[in-house]
Amino acid sequence: MMSCRTATQLMSESLDRPLTRKEKLNLVFHKLMCTGCRRFEHQLNRIRMYAHTFTKKNTSE
Amino acid sequence: MPQKQSRELNTGYEVSIDLLRDAAYISELREQMIKFAILQLQDESTAEDVVQEALVGALKNAKSFQRKSALKTWVFAILKNKIIDSLRKGQKTVAVSQICEEQEQEIEALFDNKGHWHQDEKPKHWEQPEGQLEDEHFWRAFDICLNALPAKYARFFMMREFLELETHEICENETLNANNLHVILYRARVRLRECLENGWFAEGKAI
Numbered sequence A: 001m002m003s004c005r006t007a008t009q010l011m012s013e014s015l016d017r018p019l020t021r022k023e024k025l026n027l028v029f030h031k032l033m034c035t036g037c038r039r040f041e042h043q044l045n046r047i048r049m050y051a052h053t054f055t056k057k058n059t060s061e
Numbered sequence B: 001m002p003q004k005q006s007r008e009l010n011t012g013y014e015v016s017i018d019l020l021r022d023a024a025y026i027s028e029l030r031e032q033m034i035k036f037a038i039l040q041l042q043d044e045s046t047a048e049d050v051v052q053e054a055l056v057g058a059l060k061n062a063k064s065f066q067r068k069s070a071l072k073t074w075v076f077a078i079l080k081n082k083i084i085d086s087l088r089k090g091q092k093t094v095a096v097s098q099i100c101e102e103q104e105q106e107i108e109a110l111f112d113n114k115g116h117w118h119q120d121e122k123p124k125h126w127e128q129p130e131g132q133l134e135d136e137h138f139w140r141a142f143d144i145c146l147n148a149l150p151a152k153y154a155r156f157f158m159m160r161e162f163l164e165l166e167t168h169e170i171c172e173n174e175t176l177n178a179n180n181l182h183v184i185l186y187r188a189r190v191r192l193r194e195c196l197e198n199g200w201f202a203e204g205k206a207i
C-alpha cells in the first residue's frame, strides 16, 4: 500500500494539477484503508474554502 | 479644465470623487488594505508602499461608483495586481530548489519510518458547528495560523490560494519548477492543517 506520506502529498497536488489515472486509483485504495488520510483530504478542501472565504471577507463588504 | 468638464458630464464621477475624498472612509479602507497586503507580503513597509501605489492608481483612474462596496472591490482588484507584481519582483535570490531538497523535520516527524501516520499525529475529526464562518474567533485563529507559516512557504501559498494564480503563472517569473512548487504548497498546507487542528479544532479552542 502507498504510504500516508505519499498519499497526503498527492492529495495536496490534486489541488494544483490533474492526477494521473494510476495516482487516482492508488489514492482511492489508500483512502479505503486509512481514516487519517480520508480526514486529511477533507480538511485540505476545507482549508482551500477557508482561504477563499477569508479573501472575500477581507476584500469586499 | 478637464476635471470640471467630466464632472458636469458624468455624475457618477462626482460620486466616486466624493467617496475618495471621504477621509474617514479612505483611512478605514487603507487600514484594511494594509492588513491584507502585510499578510501576503510579510513586510510592513513593502505593504504600505504597495497600498499607496494602489490608492494613487485608484484616484488617478476614478471610475463611477454608486456604492462603497463597488469602490472597495475595485480598489482591492488594483491592490491584488500590485501585490502580484511585488511578489514577482522580490526575493528571487532565494534558492527555492534548495529549500525543497532539505527535508522538513516538522513534517517528517508526523510519519513513522514506513511513512504512515504516527498514532497521535493522525488527523482528528473536525467538528464544524453552524455559523463557524461567521465566527470572528475562528477567523482570528485562521489569521494566527497563516502568520505562523514560514515566509518561504507563505508567499507561495498566498499566490495560489489568495490570489488564485495557476501553477504556471507562479513559476513563470520564479526560480522554481512545478515540482518545487508542489512540495512547498504541500508543506504549507500540512502546517496550516496542524495549526488549525491544535489551535481551533482540538477541544477547548484555546488559542
Ligand SMILES: [Zn+2]
Pocket: A003, A004, A007, A030, A034, A036, A037, B117
Ligand atoms: Zn494514510
